[in-house]
Amino acid sequence: MxxxxxxxxxxxxxxxxxxxxxxxxxxxxxxxxxxxxxxxxxxxxxxxxxxxxxxxxxxxxxxxxxxxxxxxSIESDVSIVRKKDGLKLISANDVFVVEPLFRSHGLIELYRGYLQPRGEYLSEAHQPGVMEFVTVMSGQLTVEVDGNTYHLDEYDSIRFKGDRPHKYANPSSSVTILHFVISYHNP
Structure with a gap:
């Protein structure tokens, strides 16, 4: 990180x-x-x-x-996450940045993400039962899951099982801005 x-x-x-x-x-x-x-x-x-x-x-x-x-994170009763002050986690290849928006309360997490032009990020499988919900806020995105590729444009959303390897790719020449919700299965 x-x-x-x-x-x-x-x-x-x-x-x-x-x-x-x-x-x-x-x-x-x-x-x-x-x-x-x-x-x-x-x-x-x-x-x-x-x-x-x-x-x-x-x-x-x-x-x-x-x-x-x-x-x-640390607990707080009220939290505001401002873009300029947010925690930034950067992939090893420096093409993908995610900002955790709030500490998880229960079974979901929220993130903002930025994928550099022509950048790709391969995510390892998450915990069993994890679901990812991704909305493209700006730009374009391709998501590969289970050998299938899905193309998303601005304001398109995708939901998929995140408990398997998956890849995010930005096919464009501008930064893609994403909003993520990660949902954990409650056994």
Whole structure:
């Protein structure tokens, strides 16, 4: 995860990761093996010394079976997320930026996303039962799920099962702006 204030964010993610891991009774070794992230990386994240990628944060959240925003925020009764002040998570290839809008309360998360011109982002499968709802607010988007490609224009929306690998691509020469809702299955 690359962020504008990555020091503070790294410490917040680390503290939240440790709290969830300990509360669930999972050792750092067990979590590392379960999610395919090295023990050293997890130790550095918990200490606030690492700057994890969006992919690593998703692996951690999936492994702990928590919404990603649970790792990224602090509780508040009223929250306003302004574009200029929002937390920005950047993909490893720097073409996809997502902004968690609020901490998850219950079973949904909200995000704003920006996909650079001609950019592609491959998302790993999320937790079983996860559904994604994506609306193109500006630009164009193609979404690949289960070998099928879907083309969306401005204000088009798509819903799909996010518990399988999927890809977002911007076929245009301008930034695509997206709004995401991620819904977690309640077992």
């Amino acid at each position: 690359n962020t504008e204030n990555h020091g503070d964010v790294g410490k917040l993610v680390g503290a939240n990761l440790r709290q969830f891991r300990v509360n669930k009774g999972i050792s750092i070794d067990a979590l590392a093996k379960q999610i395919g992230v090295s023990k050293l990386t997890l130790i550095k994240i918990e200490r606030g010394e690492a700057n994890p990628t969006l992919s690593v944060i998703w692996k951690i959240a999936n492994g702990l079976k928590i919404p990603i925003t649970a790792l990224l």
